[in-house]
Amino acid sequence: MVRLEVDALSFSYRDRSVLDTIRFAAESPGVVGLVGPNGSGKTTLIKCIDGILKPEGMVLLDGAKIPSLSRPEVARRVAYVPQGITNHSHATVYETVLMGRRPHLSWRVSEADEEAVVQAMEALKVEEFAFRCLGDLSGGERQRVMVARALAQGSPLMLLDEPTSALDLRNGMEVMETVGRLAHEHGRLVVMAIHDLTLAARACSLLVVLRHGRVYAQGTPAEVLTPDLIAEVYGVEAVVEEREGVPYIFPLRPRRD
Amino acid sequence: MTRDALREGIAAARQKRAAFFFFTILALFLLIGVAVTLGSAGFSVAEAYRAVLAGLFPGSFESSDLAQTIVWDFRLHRVLFAVVAGFGLAVAGTVMQGILRNPLASPFTLGIASAASTGASVAIVLGAGFVGGSYLIIGNAFLFALLAALIIYAMARYRGMGATSMILAGIALMYLFSAVTSLLQYLGTADELQEVVFWMFGSLDRSSWPKLGIVTLLLAVCMPYLVYRAWDLNALAEGDEIAESLGVPVNRAMTIFMFIASLLTAAVICFTGTIGFIGLVAPHITRMVVGTDHRFLLPASGLVGALLLLGADSLARTLLAPVVLPVGIMTAFLGVPFFIYLFMRRRDAGW
Structure with a gap:
């Protein structure tokens, strides 16, 4: 099990504040969706969690x-x-997914590394084109390869930034299902930025709604995704209907004030 | 694809790599043998090999003094210099293309070679330099090349060390140094002008055993380090953020790789003058066969570079014999068509 705690995290580019006292916590297995309009700080938050950007405040993974x-x-x-x-x-x-093993490799590629790569390719169904160049694949195929690499990396926490943005309806659903399965079968914690609220509602156990760099709301999809919140955060009039326990969003029109 | 097919594919790629290494090394040995025999004092391949072996193991092999003198004093160091220079330039190009993620990156598109030319021109026309005596031109070329690398590095660092900014800085520098060289040529006397132009052609005429030793030693130090660090290069080729997330300390790694690539380039071209296209072409050819894993790409591309430069020099020596053409001209003749082919072939040429 892995536990992620983000506490009082703030980040500014020069003097422009992008993230302001972000706070949430989650445990594996689980899928956390970071949602919010463009420019709300989702990508920056993901980079801060990975330590690519150096924020103020705390990012703790199992206490470290x-x-x-x-x-x-x-x-x-x-x-x-x-x-x-x-x-x-x-x-x-194959070479791209193999790169995911870099943190574990000494120099040689061991049997275990190769096995992890093969399994990750199979899990994302990219083994069909294992020996094709990345540049020759469609956007959706490429995105699946990138997720496969993250899976091969074997890390308990996976950060995905818009994993479905280049995918069509079916591929998007399949990748999200795979991500959910990975989280539960392999005991991973997945934190992803995602625009599609319906896909997010289907896959995530926790939604963190960002607006202007702050946490506007957080909770289960059913708790969070209400017409009021969508009107407030996105400025869109919407109807929310529940099917099979999942809230589905039907955006009607931009709200006019 | 079944698991077995996948495993077979992985094994097949491995075999292809092994075969590539085997055949390039074999071809290189054969070409060295042929190249040693080329020249006005005509003797056979067998005689050439005998002279080489007689020099290595005196007493065990019989060879005429003349053959031995010609081979050891005139030809062998030139042939071997072609090998190490080609190797070094190709490796430098591979590293630069890797870290800058740009197929057009090479010691020449980054302005390092133009800077070396400027350094040589300053020595020839103004007689000014950092090191005096017979090493004036070499010292200047070497230091100017490193200076260019340093400027690119500083500019890129200031802007946040992006790959694109490094290439832009390099191209800008290339123009600047070319302009300075042109100015010096304009101001120089006819003799100086001729010397500058001749230097810039790039030639292996100036090779010698000590120079061969210097470049070989440098390669012997840099190459194992680069191959050892190959995974970092692999990760950097995927982008800074991905490399960072895969555990590569990006800024430090970029700095070290850039420094080594510049050092190798500077060490070769300060002795030879401008030899273009090896550093650009060799990595591309090799990548098509060996793949993008730098653990194998680096040495393989070095071998291809060695073959190309030795091949070009052999052609340069025979085409208009007894006139020896500058090898820099030959590599451009061979390289430019390939360069254009590369452009035509790129489907994503939209940037």
């Missing part, structure tokens, strides 16, 4: 402060899939 760990130590605990991969590299899918 992430900023005080060395980069390889962080990499063994936290995997990160950035948003919008525009990678034109000649690397094959």
